[in-house]
Amino acid sequence: MIRTSYYQDLTKMNTFGMKVKARCFMEYDSVADLVDIEFEELARPVLHIGGGSNLLFTDDFKGTVLHSNIDFIEILEDGNCDTSERHCERSVAISTPVLVSVGAGVVFDDFCAWAAKEGLWGVENLSYIPGEVGASAVQNIGAYGVEVKDVIHKVYCYDTLEEEFVNFDVEECCYGYRDSIFKNSEFKGRYIVTHVVFTLSRDPRPVLDYGHLKTEIERCCEEHSSRHSEERSDVGILTPALIRKVIIKIRKEKLPEPSVVGSAGSFFKNPVISLEHFARIESAAKAEHGPDYKVPHYIIENQTLTPHGEDQLPSRHCEERSDVAISTTTVKVPAAWMIEQCGWKGRRSGGAAVWEKQPLVIVNYTGNAYPEEIIGLEKRIIASVKAKFGVDLHPEVEHV
Numbered sequence: 001m002i003r004t005s006y007y008q009d010l011t012k013m014n015t016f017g018m019k020v021k022a023r024c025f026m027e028y029d030s031v032a033d034l035v036d037i038e039f040e041e042l043a044r045p046v047l048h049i050g051g052g053s054n055l056l057f058t059d060d061f062k063g064t065v066l067h068s069n070i071d072f073i074e075i076l077e078d079g080n081c082d083t084s085e086r087h088c089e090r091s092v093a094i095s096t097p098v099l100v101s102v103g104a105g106v107v108f109d110d111f112c113a114w115a116a117k118e119g120l121w122g123v124e125n126l127s128y129i130p131g132e133v134g135a136s137a138v139q140n141i142g143a144y145g146v147e148v149k150d151v152i153h154k155v156y157c158y159d160t161l162e163e164e165f166v167n168f169d170v171e172e173c174c175y176g177y178r179d180s181i182f183k184n185s186e187f188k189g190r191y192i193v194t195h196v197v198f199t200l201s202r203d204p205r206p207v208l209d210y211g212h213l214k215t216e217i218e219r220c221c222e223e224h225s226s227r228h229s230e231e232r233s234d235v236g237i238l239t240p241a242l243i244r245k246v247i248i249k250i251r252k253e254k255l256p257e258p259s260v261v262g263s264a265g266s267f268f269k270n271p272v273i274s275l276e277h278f279a280r281i282e283s284a285a286k287a288e289h290g291p292d293y294k295v296p297h298y299i300i301e302n303q304t305l306t307p308h309g310e311d312q313l314p315s316r317h318c319e320e321r322s323d324v325a326i327s328t329t330t331v332k333v334p335a336a337w338m339i340e341q342c343g344w345k346g347r348r349s350g351g352a353a354v355w356e357k358q359p360l361v362i363v364n365y366t367g368n369a370y371p372e373e374i375i376g377l378e379k380r381i382i383a384s385v386k387a388k389f390g391v392d393l394h395p396e397v398e399h400v
């Protein structure tokens with residue numbers, strides 16, 4: 001079924017809570033409905049939204065907003081690896097892959113909750129990220145050392161130009177940091193994700209290398225064994241459900257609760273700079289804060305991130321890669337650190353503010369912020385980071 005409304009209030013359909021309207025709003029329930037939509041006839045521009053969790057509406061939307069209600073989670077294959085299938089080649093390390101097909105309109109965290117309940121590994125680190133499954137495959141959402149591309153097998157779409165159903169293997173999606181083929185100018189808006197097939201696993205494959213995660217998990221495991229007066233064995237205790245619980249706790253501690261304070265999560269991407277540029281930033285930081293000061297950063301070589309500058313982060317990968325040529329090296333520096341260093345943490349500007357516990361997030365502090373106030377803050381942050389560090393910050397949030 002397709003439902004169409006005009007001059008639809010979008011306040012509850014964007015997590016920033018911008019009070020804007022769409023000239024035309026269309027919501028559909030099934031893959032088959034897409035065939036009935038006359039894309040050529042729709043008021044332009046056309047914007048397909050998911051949970052509206054990565055958007056900043058800068059004004060009323062003059063065209064058509066589409067939303068998918070395709071809502072199913074289905075196990076396609078459970079541990080039976082048909083060697084004629086490509087996913088078997090990719091998942092050599094997973095002896096019991098479980099292929100799960102999920103509708104684009106499913107709330108991503110509902111999928112994470114379902115997987116945790118089923119005891120399936122793969123998406124537990126992505127728990128509590130706002131948004132829906134279709135958008136997750138466009139945006140390549142990521143958190144705590146996992147990106148959704150790591151568990152995507154295939155993305156199924158409707159091609160609005162050729163009016164046919166197509167699918168993309170994960171390799172064809174050209175995934176990068178919060179990027180995919182679906183975001184590039186040639187394909188943007190052309191393909192509508194209908195469902196995504198994920199490769200999950202019944203075998204434990206925890207990813208715990210990120211920041212405080214390991215420490216928190218260890219604390220939980222200790223608590224669990226003292227409660228059950230058992231000899232400690234993390235292997236038995238570690239489950240997707242436990243990791244999910246810890247991730248949710250960490251996220252709730254530092255990120256605004258979407259239902260209480262409007263935001264679009266990280267507002268900026270973490271910038272990647274040259275090693276030489278990083279050396280200049282580091283020596284200026286040491287001059288400012290003292291010789292022992294460590295600037296948080298992640299060395300990138302061949303798309304692999306190695307955390308540096310934080311005591312709790314592992315150094316295993318650094319040793320493994322000591323022979324890699326320096327010229328291929330770049331450095332990712334947390335935008336949160338730069339924004340904090342520029343004194344923005346917790347600062348307000350009209351209805352907008354920089355979140356105190358994670359300055360990468362701009363919030364609709366009063367619930368009544370105007371888009372201009374958010375954009376004003378964005379511009380001032382970009383200017384001060386440029387002035388202090390010579391680094392260009394780019395928004396992760398899409399402005400529409």
Ligand code: EPU
Pocket residue numbers: 142143144145211255264265266268269270296310334335336337338340356357358359360396
């Ligand atoms: N930091 C500060 N000051 C702060 C907060 C952080 O200096 O007030 C520094 C610390 O060194 C910290 C580092 O920034 O260790 C990184 O912070 P965090 O672990 O919060 O990660 P992030 O790089 O700021 C990214 C994603 C988040 C994701 C987290 C955790 C982007 C743009 N954001 O943030 O994603 O939850 O990692 O994996 O890559 C989102 O996309 O909406 C989102 C929240």
